[in-house]
Amino acid sequence: MVQFTAEQRAFADSVADFCQRETGTRAQRDVLTNHGTELHSQDLYKKMAELGWTGILIPEEYGGAGAGNVEMCILLEESLRGGAPIGGIGPTLITAAGYQKFAGEEMKRDVLAGVVAGDSLSVSMSEPEAGSDVAALSCRADKVDGGWLINGQKTWCSNAHFAKSILLIARTDKNGKKHEGLTQFHVPAGTPGLEIRGIDTLGGREVNDLYFTDCFLPDSAVVGQVGNGWNQLMAGLNTERLILAAMQLGLAERSFAQTLQFITERKQFGRPIGTFQALRHRMADLATEIECTKLLVYSVAQKADANPDKLLPREASMVKLKATETSKRMTIDAMQMMGGYGYATEFDAEAMMRASIISTVYGGTNEIQRDIIGKTFGL
Incomplete structure (x- = not known):
């Protein structure tokens, strides 16, 4: 189990409660996303900004929370687990980190203040x-x-x-x-x-x-x-890959919870389908993979917080690779276990599967991540 401080646990609970209140029903999410055609609701994002969350990584001198990577991962994990349609938060946090490290003071104050207020970046x-x-x-x-x-x-x-x-x-x-x-x-x-x-x-x-x-x-x-653009890009890899990993961890957890509910309620041959060994063992494997992923995400986040100026190419690539592959496996297996219902747009399973599959491509394909990891071992 990941060990959080009392403040971090309270923060996770706050984000989970917000998502339950604002995006807890399919009807709410349909309104926010134009029936699933938009991945980012700026209205919802502005509400999160009012709570100080969009500026979680921004230093206090620019109006942000001045928190670390662990808190950022908590925000992203809980938001995605709660179904919040804030697809723009990942690119925004990634881009804001670049401005924070390299922009001049006037530009920094303008752009970072905007992020705190709920502006999105690209x-x-x-x-x-x-x-x-x-x-x-x-x-x-x-x-x-x-x-x-x-x-x-x-x-x-x-x-x-x-x-x-x-x-x-x-x-x-x-x-x-x-x-x-x-x-x-x-x-x-x-x-x-x-x-x-x-x-x-x-x-x-x-x-x-x-x-x-x-x-x-x-x-x-x-x-x-x-x-110096290339070196500046490389300096942000820890943050970028942690962001992607934390989001996919939350998505995998959401998929697991919905699948568990479905196979507990759905009956065939006179009993819940989750009681059949094939599904029970599959869920056991997926739960184990998700827990391993969570441990890795927060381990890398803690290491990045302890070494803010150090590049972690192996760890950053590992966490992006593991989280996105776990999410993809979880959502594809969810569709299989839910049968035709997993394919129907009435449920969230098909949308989560689409969101997970592309995660192994953006932010550096997983083939590239494997190549980077191999090179860190001298291969």
Whole structure:
């Protein structure tokens, strides 16, 4: 069992109670998500902001809670377990961490205060020819008087259609190695020269294509140092992968609870289907995997809190790999155990399965995570 302090347990209870009150019924969730077509409810997110939760990682000097990774994981786990449609929180927390570490003071105060107030953020890395190999990106930022002109296409950009701003990674220098010459830029919503087009997915409206055409950004839009974009990206991997892991842990727990209720109530051959050995053993295995995942999530969170400036490539990749694979297995098995009802949109099982499957792709595919883990052993 994960050991929490009294304050952390109280916080977990508060988030669980909020979700039960605000998103506890299917009718409530349908209203918040336009019948499941939207993954993020800004209205619900604003309510969480009023409670101080969206700024959980933001230092107190910028209006945030100044909490650590353990508290962040509690928030994300309980929110996803409670069915809260706040799909934008992951990209927002990931992006906010980048601004917090590298932005100038004026930009930091503006952006981080917005996050505390409930603004959503987006980070734009991937391109049509630069996915797992992000360093191969070619979206250009050419220096001009007073700033930069951005030209090129980005893709798979979460939150861009409702984000207050986008953290863009573009190429400012074509010379040298591909990991060099990359720079991060602050792009406010509505900047001229930026077109955002949604990509239809199994999960609804979640990601976007971005098209930059002579999009002018002033020199003050540079986040961090010119040419240091790759190193800045790498500095945020601990936070990014913990965020994804905690969210998928919560989703797996939600799927388990709903499946348990179903197989306890559903009867065939004169008895609850959960009493048959095939399902009983499957649930036992899944419960064990979820508990192992939870222990790993909070172990890595504690290590990251104890070593805030240290990269944890092995642990960060392990926790992302384990949590997303566990969530995927849980939700697919849930559909099988629920039979046709698991396939029907009347229940949440099919939506949770779709949400878990994509988790093994975004944030660095699980094949990439395995490769990173292997390299940390000298392989």
